[in-house]
Amino acid sequence: MILTAALGLPMLGALALAGSRRWTEHAARRFAVLVSLLSLVCLIWAWLRFDPDGALFQLVEEIPWVPSLGMGYRVGVDGIALAIATMSALLFAASIAYPVDTLGQPRQYYAWLLFLQSVSLGVFLALDLLLFYVFFDLSLVGMYFLIGRWGHGQPQISALKFFLYTFAGSLMLLLAIIGLYLSVDPYTFDMRVLIEQQPLTGTGLYAGLVFLALMLGLAIKTPLVPLHTWLPQAHVDAPGPASAILAGVLLKMGTYGMIRLPYAMMSDTFTRYAPVIAVIAVVSIVYGALVALAQRNLKRRIAYTSINHMGYTVLGIAAAAAFFDEAIAARQLALVGATVEMVAHGLITGALFLICGSFWQRTGEYALDRYGGLARKAPLLTAFTVLAAFASLGMPGLAGFVAEFQIFTGTFAVYPWLAVIGIIGILITAALFLDLLRQLFFGRLPSHLTDFPDLGRAEWGVLGILALGIVTIGVYPRFLLTLIEASSQILVGGR
């Protein structure tokens, strides 16, 4: 019941907000934060109950939904899903608590955020392919309305582009899911059965097509170059908290989906195509970093670093799939690294986008050259931005380093040359973040920023919690690694 509570409570909260007109801005916000935190507490409790030495999927709940199709409401977690879901719930609570201008519609704004939290957690907790797809699609609907209604710039166009583009991906995913479904006997959407049976092993072209459709769908969501073009615009025009969720949670659905679907269910085919995926990942890493370096817009720059970071994750997954029964230790390291990268990127980039939101609330612009010298005006803002930026570029002692170190160590054993090229990405990221910090906080203070206020209490409170998470993972990653290693060991084939 604990997982159902985690994803059901925000949905009920959303309905409560949507159903009554009597919410004030303050009450709606407090209520949404409370519900979101309750959901987080449920997941933490699930974490405490999770047994790292136990079966792959635990805390399983199953209710038949459309049994004649083999579809059911099946939820359950392995360590990977639990880690990402908990990070997502934390980021949602942070984004909901982050102060933002709700344009006179607080009730609807918080209702959509809670709805999005519910369906996003659903994606990570689902153990049924079709249920996974249901939540995957609903997350698009929620994000569409959030960007379209509360965005700035050209929000409707960005929202439409985001929805159309990612919906095309999710339809590819649907076709692939049906392909997987038709390959087991009796037909079922139960992920556990599919993972156990590996039904597409040795089916040649059919498996190749299913794999292609799956990867296309997930690569659009991740996004991998060259399918990333929806991302910058959606990010720039979305309100700050929505961008944080888009980068921190929705992008993870792509990489999490890669681990959960193609990696676990058709490991044979994935092994065959792993070098291709790895090359695409390295291209994403380098391309994302280079394009980010060229951006003169604060939010666009951070948006492009997401492409770079998701590239690391995909590289880790591809390395983990590289061989069948060899180099188990290295492959496991890569898979653990990929998962930690997802958690770390969620917290770090989430924090960075929330900071972007604070900039927008204060000045209404993202152009980097309109800023400068803010270090003395806004020391708190400076401190948090510096911390998040350093974490993002992989400074040891912070979360990003743990992830990237494991990914590159694992990849080095498998694809040494790709690892070497990928490291260039880290170098460029370091350059672009240092440049970003320089432009924002150092140099001369422009005259129009003389009354730039520092972070408010709500803002630094939220950022403080995210920063605490980033530092904790960096200094004491064991609590996270125990959880993830247990599951990745089974997935890689070491147990």
Added chain:
Amino acid sequence: MPVGDVLPEVSLLLGAVSIVLLASFIRQHQQHWMAVLALLAVAIAVGLTFAQWNEAPRLTFSGVWALDGVAISAKLLILLAGAVAIALSPAWLWTDRRHGEYYALLLFALLGVIMMASASDSMELVVGVLLSSVAGYPLAAFHRAWTPSLEAGMKYFLIGALTNTLLVVGVVVLFGLVGTTGYTETAERLAEGRDSLALIVATACIVLGLAFKLAAFPAHAWMPDVAQGSPLPAAAFLTVIPKIGAAVALARFVSLLPADIAWRAIVAFLSVVTMTLGNLAALRQSDVRRLLGWSSVSQSGYALMAIVVVGASERALPALLVFLASYAIANLAAFAAVTHLRGRTALVDYHGLAGKAPTVAAILITALLSLVGIPPLVGFFGKLLLFEVSIAGGYAWLAFVAAVNTVISLFYYLRVAAAMMFGASDSVVHVLPGQWTRTTLMIVGLLLIIGGLGAETLMILTDSIRFAL
């Protein structure tokens, strides 16, 4: 004569006749009672249809009338969808002096569509198509003093006259080939060997005739005009109900044909062209009713996907029925919402509607998302099954084309949703008075979600349906 086998149809007929008689006597402000009478006739027909439910599939009336799972489930769907169209009408036609007989026309059209779904004989099929068409033309043109309505009726009639003639020609050629009109004998003779060219001509003509009722390419051109110009409840009826009967009739007919005349390829071609054309034409519409008309054309294309794999994929018929049911619910919900808004049609008039009339806007958006196939709405399960049977039947490319089309369709459905959610306006929202449309709208709107969460019911009802042949 086994009259007991057609009791549902008899009740519709009696209802229609008594409405015609009564409507000529009673006053204008009492004419809406004819809607109650029509609903009563439909309710009795539904009850009698349920009584037929558990019987083994069989043919009756010397083999011309099918009583099988496909016919009965289609009949239920037709009757329930018809009831929604009837319930939408009284408030809309309140000011019409003679709207009593409108309900008789609706019942006659329902009867014709049921005949199409149940016909197991080509002559019977012709009668069904003609009856539903003849009753449909005046429905489309029922606003007798309003030019767009007359234009819609005229367009509907002209295309209908042409294609109905072709249908009759096809049936005659088929009769010349096999010497019988009954489907059972036709299938036997065709299996023995035949003149392929003549059979192709006959098939082409019959498919064209049914394409008209289905609003599929190349006989689709009436659909947008009817959706835009006809009385809105009649448009709701004509965009949904004939489609159900025609799809079942087409599936029943093509399953007789031998494989070597490549009917699967023909239907697949029509399916692709219909869905693509409908979606492309809907893209730039700035008129919501017309947009719904084009969307309805594209949905016919999806329905044809299931017909392509009839006999090749075991779940093809259940998929067809579930898709038609999900389409009927979503399309009726969309039309009910527009009807409730007094037929407001220009997209600019929808700006900011979500703030003014949140419930209606929510139902309309949900209906449009269901037409796209966003889970867990009922439309998702319809599309899921279509994709599944296409892939299982070896037509994965068709599923891919449909997926691409679905993305295209999302664009124009979202245009409407975006106008309502993100637009701003300070005009007053006028809605139809009374409880008729409001209640209907609520019920159909709820069905969008209940149908999705309770999709298992739809699955069980259609799980084992097959043709009696």
